[in-house]
Amino acid sequence: MNDFQFQNTTKVYFGxxxxxxLHEEVLKYGDKVLVAHGGEFIKNSPLYTKVIxxxxxxxxxxxxxxxxxxxxxxxxxxRGVAMCKKYGIQTTLAIGGGSTIDCCKAIAATSLxxxxxxxxxxxxxxxxxxxxxxxxxxxxxxxxxxxxxxxVIANVELGIKSGINGEPIRPKAAFLDPTNTFxxxxxxxxxxxxxxxxxxxxxxxxxNAEKYPLQFNVxxxxxxxxxTQLPIAIKEPENYEARATMLWAASWALNSFCTSGFKTQASxxxxxxxxxxxxxxxxxxxxxxxxxxxxxxxxKDDSVADDFARFGINVxxxxxxxxxxxxxxxxIEALQAFIKDELxxxxxxxxxxxxxxxxxxxxxxxxxxxxxxxxxxxPLTQEDCLNIYKMCL
Amino acid sequence: MNDFQFQNTTKVYFGxxxxxxLHEEVLKYGDKVLVAHGGEFIKNSPLYTKVIxxxxxxxxxxxxxxxxxxxxxxxxxxRGVAMCKKYGIQTTLAIGGGSTIDCCKAIAATSLxxxxxxxxxxxxxxxxxxxxxxxxxxxxxxxxxxxxxxxVIANVELGIKSGINGEPIRPKAAFLDPTNTFxxxxxxxxxxxxxxxxxxxxxxxxxNAEKYPLQFNVxxxxxxxxxTQLPIAIKEPENYEARATMLWAASWALNSFCTSGFKTQASxxxxxxxxxxxxxxxxxxxxxxxxxxxxxxxxKDDSVADDFARFGINVxxxxxxxxxxxxxxxxIEALQAFIKDELxxxxxxxxxxxxxxxxxxxxxxxxxxxxxxxxxxxPLTQEDCLNIYKMCL
Numbered sequence: 001m002n003d004f005q006f007q008n009t010t011k012v013y014f015g016x017x018x019x020x021x022l023h024e025e026v027l028k029y030g031d032k033v034l035v036a037h038g039g040e041f042i043k044n045s046p047l048y049t050k051v052i053x054x055x056x057x058x059x060x061x062x063x064x065x066x067x068x069x070x071x072x073x074x075x076x077x078x079r080g081v082a083m084c085k086k087y088g089i090q091t092t093l094a095i096g097g098g099s100t101i102d103c104c105k106a107i108a109a110t111s112l113x114x115x116x117x118x119x120x121x122x123x124x125x126x127x128x129x130x131x132x133x134x135x136x137x138x139x140x141x142x143x144x145x146x147x148x149x150x151x152v153i154a155n156v157e158l159g160i161k162s163g164i165n166g167e168p169i170r171p172k173a174a175f176l177d178p179t180n181t182f183x184x185x186x187x188x189x190x191x192x193x194x195x196x197x198x199x200x201x202x203x204x205x206x207x208n209a210e211k212y213p214l215q216f217n218v219x220x221x222x223x224x225x226x227x228t229q230l231p232i233a234i235k236e237p238e239n240y241e242a243r244a245t246m247l248w249a250a251s252w253a254l255n256s257f258c259t260s261g262f263k264t265q266a267s268x269x270x271x272x273x274x275x276x277x278x279x280x281x282x283x284x285x286x287x288x289x290x291x292x293x294x295x296x297x298x299x300k301d302d303s304v305a306d307d308f309a310r311f312g313i314n315v316x317x318x319x320x321x322x323x324x325x326x327x328x329x330x331x332i333e334a335l336q337a338f339i340k341d342e343l344x345x346x347x348x349x350x351x352x353x354x355x356x357x358x359x360x361x362x363x364x365x366x367x368x369x370x371x372x373x374x375x376x377x378x379p380l381t382q383e384d385c386l387n388i389y390k391m392c393l
Numbered sequence: 394m395n396d397f398q399f400q401n402t403t404k405v406y407f408g409x410x411x412x413x414x415l416h417e418e419v420l421k422y423g424d425k426v427l428v429a430h431g432g433e434f435i436k437n438s439p440l441y442t443k444v445i446x447x448x449x450x451x452x453x454x455x456x457x458x459x460x461x462x463x464x465x466x467x468x469x470x471x472r473g474v475a476m477c478k479k480y481g482i483q484t485t486l487a488i489g490g491g492s493t494i495d496c497c498k499a500i501a502a503t504s505l506x507x508x509x510x511x512x513x514x515x516x517x518x519x520x521x522x523x524x525x526x527x528x529x530x531x532x533x534x535x536x537x538x539x540x541x542x543x544x545v546i547a548n549v550e551l552g553i554k555s556g557i558n559g560e561p562i563r564p565k566a567a568f569l570d571p572t573n574t575f576x577x578x579x580x581x582x583x584x585x586x587x588x589x590x591x592x593x594x595x596x597x598x599x600x601n602a603e604k605y606p607l608q609f610n611v612x613x614x615x616x617x618x619x620x621t622q623l624p625i626a627i628k629e630p631e632n633y634e635a636r637a638t639m640l641w642a643a644s645w646a647l648n649s650f651c652t653s654g655f656k657t658q659a660s661x662x663x664x665x666x667x668x669x670x671x672x673x674x675x676x677x678x679x680x681x682x683x684x685x686x687x688x689x690x691x692x693k694d695d696s697v698a699d700d701f702a703r704f705g706i707n708v709x710x711x712x713x714x715x716x717x718x719x720x721x722x723x724x725i726e727a728l729q730a731f732i733k734d735e736l737x738x739x740x741x742x743x744x745x746x747x748x749x750x751x752x753x754x755x756x757x758x759x760x761x762x763x764x765x766x767x768x769x770x771x772p773l774t775q776e777d778c779l780n781i782y783k784m785c786l
Contacts, residue, residue, distance in 0.1 A: 003408025015396025
């Protein structure tokens with residue numbers, strides 16, 4: 001096992017009756033809070049009314065930042081920074097998905113820096129060492145940003161998604177209420193759930209090194225649990241136990257226990273450039289590319305057969321046999337069927353009316369502008385990426 | 394899923410090359426540290442020399458508290474408290490097992506209270522709200538005290554083991570170096586490992602309520618991993634991966650992720666009164682009583698058969714069949730054989746030359762002085778406890 005350091009300080013309030021702790025958490029830092037959300041859907045929800053009441057009835061002044069985009073823009077972050085600096089706000093509260101939480105993290109760091117522009121932090125032009133308090137209230141089980149210390153921001157002018165990473169922006173508290181995810185439509189539930197699975201695949205399950213029994217087995221168990229519970233959450237949107245399992249799994253897929261000691265470069269998250277170039281939902285991009293990536297690797301490299309077969313047998317319910325390569329192909333078919341039939345997601349870009357006109361741009365981004373991803377589960381060149389993208393058409 | 398709150402702030406430095414971070418952690422709180430250990434074995438170890446050098450070469454003054462007992466005594470805690478108050482010490486550093494860590498936690502809390510006697514805190518006669526910093530350096534994979542916020546102290550005069558519990562005594566940092574556990578003899582390795590398994594059984598696996606898929610599946614995976622790795626650690630004491638897995642598993646068995654949402658009363662830890670009355674090692678007491686507890690329940694209550702069979706099939710490698718009760722009995726036999734043959738531990742008190750003269754005292758303690766344990770996996774009366782103890786002879 002490689003040496004590692006682990007700490008996750010976020011205080012989690014989990015369940016349907018925890019909101020009354022919110023004002024205590026906010027008042028630890030001050031009596032002014034920026035509440036960020038994605039727009040009318042949240043603003044008109046009973047949750048929003050309850051949150052504002054909980055805050056204002058405890059003497060907290062609320063400043064509102066609405067219209068935070070999916071893939072939040074750096075200009076939106078800067079709008080929040082201006083408010084925090086102008087009004088002396090001490091805490092940012094995100095109500096929404098990973099994008100809203102990431103936006104709040106970016107605002108929190110920039111507000112205590114010398115610049116008013118998050119992109120100066122992203123590019124290392126300005127130093128940041130501290131941040132306003134961040135509190136997260138996720139309304140979808142997906143990114144796990146609520147217990148994580150990084151954020152991703154989109155610079156539309158430059159066509160780049162990038163971010164910052166550091167302990168001060170890890171949420172001080174996270175309020176995880178499964179009932180807040182009841183209204184998430186089937187499609188978004190599926191995409192969020194696949195994002196959880198992709199975190200587990202990418203950072204911990206398909207590794208280019210020795211598998212550590214503890215972390216690896218736990219990751220496989222989380223995968224199996226999500227594989228079972230996600231279709232229930234899709235079919236029965238108000239099934240509390242399924243929603244609760246998904247919400248807690250999202251946090252655990254990214255809270256760095258599972259990655260402790262692992263150092264593999266992510267493959268799927270590198271390949272998933274559909275969201276930044278075609279405005280696809282991140283989880284959908286992952287679901288489209290993953291089975292193709294697996295097939296591409298398996299076609300040319302027998303050494304992946306054992307890992308893929310193990311995944312098939314232990315997670316996807318594929319029957320074991322002596323022909324590991326055969327089992328591995330069946331695993332890919334089972335995954336494709338799971339995505340199509342149980343998650344109800346498209347499996348080809350053509351189903352969405354999309355073509356390959358962005359592929360050349362995407363293959364460069366996938367390799368972070370370099371020739372290849374050398375430390376991924378299996379190294380990928382730009383040409384490999386392009387070939388995989390073509391399989392997605 | 395029941396509502397719950399979760400936070401675990403301990404910073405873990407895991408691996409063989411982390412000791413150079415120790416002085417940074419200590420200097421966050423001050424330049425005087427109380428180093429507690431169990432005695433000559435630790436004091437003469439290369440680890441101790443390295444720790445003292447790391448501290449003193451960074452300008453930190455070391456005060457030593459040796460001879461901390463297994464089941465640490467309240468008088469030893471008070472000895473440490475007197476030193477901390479006299480010298481204005483800011484941090485307690487435990488090098489040793491759970492007992493040494495627990496002793497440091499008790500010292501840390503008492504030192505910032507109005508009394509000089511830990512037992513006043515245990516009995517609620519003195520209030521404590523804060524504590525000196527605690528840093529843990531476990532030398533055995535066992536109690537998980539290094540990421541936990543409670544401690545158990547023995548009052549020999551009263552014949553009671555009890556403790557305190559609160560966020561301020563959770564270690565600020567834990568240094569988990571698997572090589573520090575290489576010298577743990579086979580017997581202690583086995584007892585420590587069984588203690589880990591007992592935490593998992595007791596708090597999360599044999600539950601008297603609905604099983605939550607995520608936490609339950611993770612617990613089962615941890616059990617299976619320990620069941621596999623522990624015999625390796627016993628046979629190959631310098632197997633780094635096995636020792637690393639055990640050490641990280643110990644922390645995770647008790648760091649409250651696995652218990653999130655569960656509220657079952659512990660059965661095994663209640664029944665394990667052998668250590669307080671006969672001075673048996675805690676883990677050995679657990680290993681002796683567990684198979685008898687299972688057999689006692691299964692003999693009189695068919696409703697446990699499915700749970701026991703699942704444990705047998707998924708953890709102990711017992712073959713599945715339609716006769717769940719038969720599988721459950723085979724599971725108990727497999728567990729008994731595992732304890733005897735793979736862990737090398739005695740399975741009856743008579744093997745240790747011990748008799749039942751303490752049983753009447755133990756049955757009362759097991760029920761915390763009440764008639765029964767009503768919220769355990771299956772409720773146990775004092776008479777049930779006595780019957781189980783008799784099976785241990």
